[in-house]
Amino acid sequence: MTALRVNRMHHPVTVLGHGVRAGIWVQGCTIGCAGCASRDTWDAAAGEDVTPSTVVRWLNSLPGPIDGVTVSGGEPFQQPAQLAALLTELDGWRGDRDRPVDLLVFSGYSWPRLAARPDCADALARCDAVVAGPYVERRNSGTALRGSDNQEVVTLTALGGERYGDAGAMSTQAVQVSMDGDVVRLIGIPRRGDLDRMRAGLTARGIALEAVTWLG
């Protein structure tokens, strides 16, 4: 079984890594960080199974250049074999592109824990960089790429080092908004309190949000 359980895929993503990217959010996470903005990705039974070849067909259908693919969640490393199958397929796909494409994965596990897990080795071997560590709301300090400053940006290849080796010098956290029918999606890493401030601002303007993913 190589299909990855996926919450959604989106392009373009401009706030989760270098350049213009394709984003894949996996479904399923049991880590349970307080303040998680993506509770809709927790239930492993939700979402849909997506094969690596389906992802490649989707990537090939996208307009414009792609600088990288970001895999977030949910917790990608709770499906280590499926993640490795996807990244292996993407590694082959990017070899035919006319520009460098990096593979960046976000995980709620700390780097030492990921690096020690034999079942994660195949997936990690395909990553250019990993942003590792649980989200700790009190440590959300607006640091680029990281939801909270306990998280570690680990570079694993020369391309990863070039693009993410000096994450501290990158611009700060940013959020992008996309509409999908009557669903408003916020992509990226909000600063602490941003989501509640946004909800309060919309409520004050007479716009009620029926369901939000950052409140349990």
Ligand code: SF4
């Ligand atoms: S922040 Fe990430 S690792 Fe933490 S509970 Fe949410 S989806 Fe899981």
